[in-house]
Amino acid sequence: MKVVGWAAICALAVVLAGCGGGGGGAAPAPDVQPQLTLTTTALKEDMAVGDEFALKIDGRWSFAGTGTLYLQLRDAGATFSLPAVQAANADNSVSLSVAPLPALAAGKHTGTLELRACKDAACAQPFSSTVSLPYEVTVSTVPDWETHQGNARHSGEVPIRLNPAKFSKAWEWRRPASTDPIGGINPVVTRAGKVYVTTDVYFSEARLYALNEATGAEVWFQSMGNAPAFNPPAIGAGKVYAAVTGHEATFLWAFDLNTGTFQHKSAFTGQWPHFLAPTVVDDQVYQGSGYYGGEIKAFSTTDGSLKWTAVAGGTWDMFTPAVDSQSVYHHDGASLFVFDKVTGAEKARIADPFGSSSGYDYHGAPVLGGRGNVISFAGGAFSGRASANVEHYEQRKLSSFSIADAKYEWSTAGAYLTAPAVGGGVIYAARNSPMALDAIDEATGKVLWTWSAPGTSDTSFHRNMVLTRTHLFVSTNSNVYAIDLKTRQSAWSYAAPGMLAISADRTLYIATGASESDGRLVAVRLK
Template sequence: MNAYAGRRSAVGGALGVLALMLAGCGGSPVPSRDQDMYALSQANVGCTADPGTVCADVKLYATPINGFGTEFRPGWTENPADGKTRVVDHLYRDLQSDGRWQLSLGFVGGLKPGIYSGTVDVGTDLVTDVLVPIPKGHRPVALSYRLEVSSDPATRPALRAVVGAGDWAGPGGVAARTGLVAVTADPSKIKRRWSRFLQGLPTDNAASLLSWVPSPLLSNGQVVLPGMRPSDNQTATVTALQEDDGAVVWSAALPGLPDRALAVGDRLLVSGRTAETVNTTTLTSVGRRDGAAAGQVVVDGNLPNDGWTVAGDTLFLADGGQTKVTARALADLSTLRWSASLYNLLPGYGPLAQWGMTVSNGQVYASAAGRLRGFSAADGTRGTDIAVSGRDPRLLLGVALNQAPVVADATTLVLLSEREQKAGVERDNQLSVVDLATGAVRWTVSGKFMDQPVAANGVVYVSNQQSRAVEARSLINGAVVWSWAMETGDQSFQRQMVLTNSHLFVSTDRQVVALDLVSHQPVWRYGAGGLLGMTANGTLTLLNDRGGSPRQLLLVAFDVR
């Protein structure tokens, strides 16, 4: 924001005093203004934007006329047509060598669909560093504006199931955390299906545990949003939307701070914590159709966003001390089925926080304290035990790891040593590929890898803030097969890429792009970034965090074929 843009009222008052002083010294107060100060290069500006996106600045020129000089920087005042909704974010004014003022008008983002119009008076609250009287008989000129935020489409194509696709639940989305949905996207047909504005929970002691936006659960035609609610329901803590049109199915108030949801047959399992019970979690069984709570159990366990997972008839999670992998029967969550140590606490040091598990081929994999370990999903017997790269565990006291293994294929796992959960925050870390058949690490590279890796067909895809690029690396030797550099204006990668048969969907802080896996070039983009996911019907979802307290969120769904 230009400094002058935020000082209009104060400057106007100062100039009023200046005018009276000049009058007392023989000058004249500001007379009625009846001649235009400036000639504008255009009288109207406008743009059309999608929900959550921001229009590019509109540039035009203001030329002083009628004897009005360049010693005064023109101020500005917005006059919304409805008298209340201000949508102009800034009007930058830069004096050119030919005596004209270049004006750059920018609109705010995050507006709901609709048409916003009004005028901007150019020439109000004039600013000058020279004590000269304002010329007599001049007036500001009006610039008309019109901003249209496009509405959702009136009709939508029928949803079509992707063969073999299942629920998208948390980081990595699918059960193996590969981030892969086997759909072939058509860039010419990627269209916004619907959009929905939401709120996060108010900032209080409980919500302070959650500095990141929880991952939606995309399951069975629903988008389940823990820790989020419509603006017209201020008591709800979990909301379910229809995948088809974004309509609210139900909103419910569940215990604690809901931060994760998983599908279990015809019901949902939602976790909730409070500031007083960080090492225990309330699991609530919820009906899919109405959000009604059917039962609750408090378990000794820490359920990070990357962590707990369901496979078959078993819930796997870290214990409250965050040193063990535990298993509980879904039929009776209060009963511990088995528990196995992932690592031993170092004397005098606390546990490592928020590591996750991945289940594949009857094995539960987790990595912490420099070890990748695998356990039998049936009884917890340890099988895999491989040393992997990472920081000295003594340096990780209280540091959340926010990672879980990625099953690239039947004999290959991809690991991040640690990463930040909060979007846009970087951390030094290591990316490793482990060969389960030989029990050895194939390769390790260092960087600042932001997203959970995604992998398929012999390639692992990572977003590296250090190189400011998406890197496609060979699973065999780690060589960069191809890369895509962040574009001008992008600052950081966000959370979670989505991989399809044909494209890699990547988000920066500014936009979502679809990278063609053949040409390696962006073939589609949307002007807002955030957390990505994809349903079993091939619907791409974008959860855009607009900040504020309570947090303001926008969920957008796209057809991709």
């Protein structure tokens, strides 16, 4: 009986220890641990407040034990929305997705994601082995649309990610009926939940409206009285700016953004001109000017006093300068001018080999690129109508200039009509001879790819481009399209053309009318 009892004891203990002559104490064997590895070594992402997107985490797993293995991601930094615990893939791969939390605030968010393996679907019995993944997410506020093509660079870029499945029309507004022969509105600007609209007039009552972004309801308006012409507005320094232009009656007006209260006005010279929206940067607002055109005036945003005047010459109107931290940029059709931001002194004048000074309007603005370069239309253009909102006829080449070297770089092979958008090393512009939208390499001017409108009613491109991180918005004569930048296919369309803008509130505005405003503003919610 003793021998049998000892054999039974050994049989029970064989997995823990060998049965020796001395019959010593047995040590428990450790659990078999899974092995986890990640091929994604770090997450670093820039995003805007409200962006919705997923980030992939890839890796491998192995496990010599028995039973189903479960995987769980944890985030002590509370930056991401995490996937539910899930059974490990049968092919031993790790493939998980995380999404930034919808309410993630602006700023830099750092932390570590921890991947661990568990014995059960609730992860009540985790294994001790884990693997960590550091992350850094920088969240930026969404800029408002403050001047021609959105910003002082005139890039037409709003760095947000969008989901077309969420797009929906919010409201529309129409300019009140009047006896004005034009009846249109100018391109709009936005700030802090309001959209600002000026009426395009010809010797009739000019009005500036502030509308509620959520509802389209009028918040306030200001009448300029009878005016020869009223130009597009701009935002900056807590004020909304808009110029009345004629002959003697030529002023840049400033009103309080919230209340519409008059702040100041600045006189400048003109001979029945029309201009694009002024450009506001820091404590100065830059306005096109000149009795014979070709001037830039810098006014104080504090009291409207004149700081300096820069003279390029030429008879151009329908322009606005681009501005960065050091300089002010103006193209007169024949050359790019660079002026000192503080004094207005001329720093450089770079001839455009495809440019000319024909005496017509310019219809455009320099665009500050991402390579220390400036992109501008070569030559001028003409609309045939005394109106700030009417599109020009001519297609023109785009030329690029190096700021540091003060020299011409390249010009596109084709000629384009639409105000371009620039971002991510690519210039987007559309042409109508033949009809095509081109994505152009910013470094070389070569066409990277081309998009054609899908509708049979789409016969020409018009107005301007607006670029986001995921989509490019463009108007034809019949529709507005959102083009998916990955698939290069139309992801959404709206059956009305027009001048485009996107606000910080993620609202797309269409001042409808293919080449001339019909006085209507459509708001499309993009979230």
